[in-house]
Amino acid sequence: MDSFQKLSAGRCHVHMLPHAGFRTKEVSIRLHVRMDAQHLTAYALLPHMWMNGTDKFPSTRSLTTACDDLYGTSVRTSLGKRGGYHILEVSASIPDVSFVEEGSLVERAVDLLCDVLFDHSEGHGCFDDALVQRELDLHRRRIEAARDEKMSFALQRCFAIACEGTPAALPRLGFAEELPKLDAARVFAAYEELLHHAEAHAYIVGPFADFESVGSALLQRLTEKMGGGSGALIEREVLPRLENRSVREVTEYDDVHQSQLDLAYRTGIGYADPEYPQLLMMNGIFGGFAHSKLFIHVRERNSLAYTVWSHLDQTTGMLAVMTGISPEKRAQALTIIEQQLDDIRNGKIADEELAYTYRSLCNQYTVLLDQPAALANWHHQGILCGRQRDIDELLIDLERVTRDEIAKVAQAIEMSTLYFLTRKDEA
Numbered sequence: 001m002d003s004f005q006k007l008s009a010g011r012c013h014v015h016m017l018p019h020a021g022f023r024t025k026e027v028s029i030r031l032h033v034r035m036d037a038q039h040l041t042a043y044a045l046l047p048h049m050w051m052n053g054t055d056k057f058p059s060t061r062s063l064t065t066a067c068d069d070l071y072g073t074s075v076r077t078s079l080g081k082r083g084g085y086h087i088l089e090v091s092a093s094i095p096d097v098s099f100v101e102e103g104s105l106v107e108r109a110v111d112l113l114c115d116v117l118f119d120h121s122e123g124h125g126c127f128d129d130a131l132v133q134r135e136l137d138l139h140r141r142r143i144e145a146a147r148d149e150k151m152s153f154a155l156q157r158c159f160a161i162a163c164e165g166t167p168a169a170l171p172r173l174g175f176a177e178e179l180p181k182l183d184a185a186r187v188f189a190a191y192e193e194l195l196h197h198a199e200a201h202a203y204i205v206g207p208f209a210d211f212e213s214v215g216s217a218l219l220q221r222l223t224e225k226m227g228g229g230s231g232a233l234i235e236r237e238v239l240p241r242l243e244n245r246s247v248r249e250v251t252e253y254d255d256v257h258q259s260q261l262d263l264a265y266r267t268g269i270g271y272a273d274p275e276y277p278q279l280l281m282m283n284g285i286f287g288g289f290a291h292s293k294l295f296i297h298v299r300e301r302n303s304l305a306y307t308v309w310s311h312l313d314q315t316t317g318m319l320a321v322m323t324g325i326s327p328e329k330r331a332q333a334l335t336i337i338e339q340q341l342d343d344i345r346n347g348k349i350a351d352e353e354l355a356y357t358y359r360s361l362c363n364q365y366t367v368l369l370d371q372p373a374a375l376a377n378w379h380h381q382g383i384l385c386g387r388q389r390d391i392d393e394l395l396i397d398l399e400r401v402t403r404d405e406i407a408k409v410a411q412a413i414e415m416s417t418l419y420f421l422t423r424k425d426e427a
Helices: 040-050 060-068 102-118 129-148 150-162 176-181 184-197 211-226 276-288 293-301 327-345 351-370 372-385 391-400 403-411
Strands: 005-009 012-018 024-034 074-082 085-095 199-206 248-253 259-266 305-312 318-325 414-422
Touching: 005 211, 012 211, 012 372, 024 102, 024 184, 024 211, 024 372, 040 074, 040 085, 040 129, 040 176, 040 184, 060 074, 060 102, 074 102, 085 102, 085 372, 102 211, 129 150, 129 176, 129 184, 150 248, 150 259, 150 318, 150 414, 184 211, 199 211, 199 372, 259 327, 276 293, 276 305, 276 318, 276 327, 276 351, 276 391, 276 403, 293 305, 293 327, 318 327, 327 403, 327 414, 351 372, 351 391
Parallel strands: 012 199, 248 414
Antiparallel strands: 005 012, 024 085, 024 199, 074 085, 259 318, 259 414, 305 318
16 A cells, blocks of 8 residues: 655645546545534534535535536535544545646646635625525434434444543534524634634545645645644544443433344554554454354344444444344343353454454455545544554454454453433333
């Protein structure tokens, strides 16, 4: 895996990866900012609003037309969350059109991308009063829709309870009860606050003929709009293992077709730690893939769960287990889940489980090498987690992981939270 080259000025950074093997040129700008309850909901609105119009292109239709004029360049925005950081992104996929002068097309596409992020003034474009009110209503529906997805909602609640008291516990979309307090002026003020405090990381990936000039021009645009100052030091977010090892049990009620039993474990190991490859292998064997112990023993052999899997959060080091079960099977499912973890702690790991897990992780990470946006995500994850990992080197580390090392990692893992979402009449 080739390394990114970097240009920096204060809290603005441009990362460049020339790659002749891609057919599109990917340019993205990511603003990450520490989450706090005061700004959370207003910040969450912004990426959804930006594509509603700018001062130069005052509507979604005019923005779409501008993209069409760039030979089908795709411009999009997104809202992400990693640990306790909000990530607001605007990105563009620029076709590698051989019959068009590259410099002109790329320059115009980057200008459009920057317009979507920066070309806004109070009361105009996407910050028009009527458009803001419409977006507030749409955002309320987004929050409601997220709650209607019971599996992901239960996992989010379990994670929030396990990380209580930290920014990582805050929801990506914000709070519905905060929406009535917002109007166009307050949302625009939040937008200016974001530009004043966020750290910017731009990515240029693909077959650029002169990526350094593109990077320099983009860095200049970023610093012109965001000013000087240095970025805040990234805070390590890995939650420490619990000394008292007590489990917090929380039951909540909703209109669900099947109950959700979710468990959160503190590992004390994050993406930057030396034991991370061992933890990746442990999670894959435990519940990360269809050959995992949880899938085989909880779902296939005992038919206790409609769905069962485990998920590792690289930023906080939390390992979560999600199951969709009938409420009367809660105790039995919990017993079998814990038994599978105990087996790993005791080194009861078959050669086939090791081989299948390594192969599955290889497939999962090798795919990233063929996707420009995925490579940018991988690099930005390293920034937020405090260490850059080369994918090829990680695969070598994974291949070297031993059964005893996996068992040792599992022995230090203890459950911190048990979350149960069920119907009131089934509790």
